[in-house]
Amino acid sequence: MKKTYKIEVDCANCANKMEEAARGTAGIASAVVNFMTQKMTVEFTEGSDPKKVMQDVLKACKKVEDDCEIYL
């Protein structure tokens, strides 16, 4: 399953870091952060709960880049 979320991040490198953090989260098959359109597209692994997984993704992103937001 694929979903796109609106995000807010100020710098391009931070966007890259968020992408990496999201990819490393359990339950995420792939993640792409688009800095220019301020969007995160994630693909969940089979059987995972998107709501729960996205909470973890947000936590992981906050850890690498304090000044970011994902609108769930």
Place this chain on the structure above:
Amino acid sequence: MTNKQKKMLVRILISAAALVALYFIPISGLPRLVCYLAVYILIGYDILRKAWKGILNRQPFDENFLMALATIGAFSLAIWTKSGDYTEGIAVMLFYQVGELFQSYAVARSRRNITSLMDIRPDHANIEADGKLIEADPDEVAVGTVITVQPGERVPIDGILIEGNGNLDTAALTGESMPRSVSEGDDIISGCISLNGVLKIRTTKEFGESTVSRIMDLVENASSNKSRSENFISRFARVYTPAVCLSAAALAILLPIARLIAGLAPDWTAWLYRALTFLVVSCPCALVVSIPLGFFAALGGAGKEGILIKGSNYLEALANTDSVAFDKTGTLTQGVFEVTGIHHNQLEEEKILEYAALAECASSHPISKSLQKAHAKEIDRTRVCDIQEISGHGITAKVDGLPIAVGNGKLMQKLGIPYTDCHSIGTILHVAIDNAYAGHIVISDIIKPRAKEAIAALRENGVKRTIMLTGDRKAIADHVAAELGIDEVHSELLPADKVSEIEKLLKTNGKGGRLAFAGDGINDAPVLTRADIGIAMGAMGSDAAIEAADVVLMDDDPLQIAKAIRLSRKCLRIIKQNIIFSLAIKFACLALTAFGIANMWAAIFADVGVMVIAVLNAIRALKVPK
């Protein structure tokens, strides 16, 4: 400017003013240190906070940490050496913030500009109820509802015009600036703007299925497919920052120790200063921001021209295109059949056309349609009777009591009527009236007016090979190819043959060169997917083709392919310039610092200056080169 940016600007201005003022105020010792520290905290508190949080999260290697370390280091050195020169640390922080502000402003602005270029989403649909117009959410309008579009409004949903006429501005959809005039019964595509007439449209699709939604979807999801350069840069940024930090550590510790061993003065403070300068240069911002910005600008610029590219990876592929394969019908030709000649006629041309059109009046075949179009008069069906369609041959019928036969050579043979063969290219319709040969009508597909120019433009832009793949007969295919100057022709192909033909072409294609396939989408979807770059002609074509294609040309003009290639080459050139330029300056600066030639001022100018230039250069990608 956002509030965040305004606040930053105020902080920058106050700090800069304070710095200048402090330069002229003769204070020394502790009060001096306190004053400077206050300015430092004012300009850099957010960086310091972020750096601290990074350390707490065990993610220390980011630019905030580096800037904090470098500036605190510079401050400490100034205190240690009692030089009292605190300006440097503050200035570095100040310029860094100026750079960040500029970057965020430039990015936000171009983001807004580019998305507004592409913003064709209508906000409401007008529905008439009790003689009043009510604004409804387009999402909630059912198929078959009559909506009203007033002058200046955007058509929200696809439909058929049932009342009114006027001109439509299709620029947002096709990039075509000439308005299109519409009258009752015409199909209206959502996303167009009504220029002068009040249009009543019966919707034929739901909002979500309408052209405008499909295109918005495409645009919004574009550029999430990352290119090789973008991936390279994010990988590079991951390595670069830690590498520079390690080198800085080596400069600060190993070199003085080496000097000690060699019996020289270790010069700790000088080397520490150089190491701190290293840290200032270590921010990869210029590269990291300018590359996605460049691609985004190019995608936006292409969209403005009516070329939708589904991701920056396809821009990269387009730039390397050296072979282009075309479908014939609908791509290079208009795909509408027209009567192009009437030969060997015994009667007036009008008369032959009339009889043929009457005989064919019951058929829905494109051939019949083109006959009706050429005849251009109302058909009186009562004049026709006894219509018989002989499959693979043609039609016989009685018109005004006379037996008429319209069909190919086989039909004439069957009826035992001698006929004259035709040397023209196209479909030949022989007509016999009252069992006597009356001549033949040539119907052929018309080559698009700009197709020849398009092939020439491709060649000018470095495309080495042009190929035509078609299901049509060899004679017709060869004729069209010769007319347009296409290198290779593969004719009489079934849809499946086209795929295997593309696979063969992919194999013979040179290394690095990409093969593009342009088709109008009717049964081309598998070929579009198989080619390196699939280009679908006409966004109003089939949904499957738009889904399968990587590039969608909003209008049917094949000349757009060359434009897309030019644009992508320009974009890639800019990206390359930015990568080389930023890296060269950074490495030069690192080298100069290591030898003690460049100081921290030079380092911060290199960092911010390169970023500003790279961002400005990236924005250039928005404009399509002529």
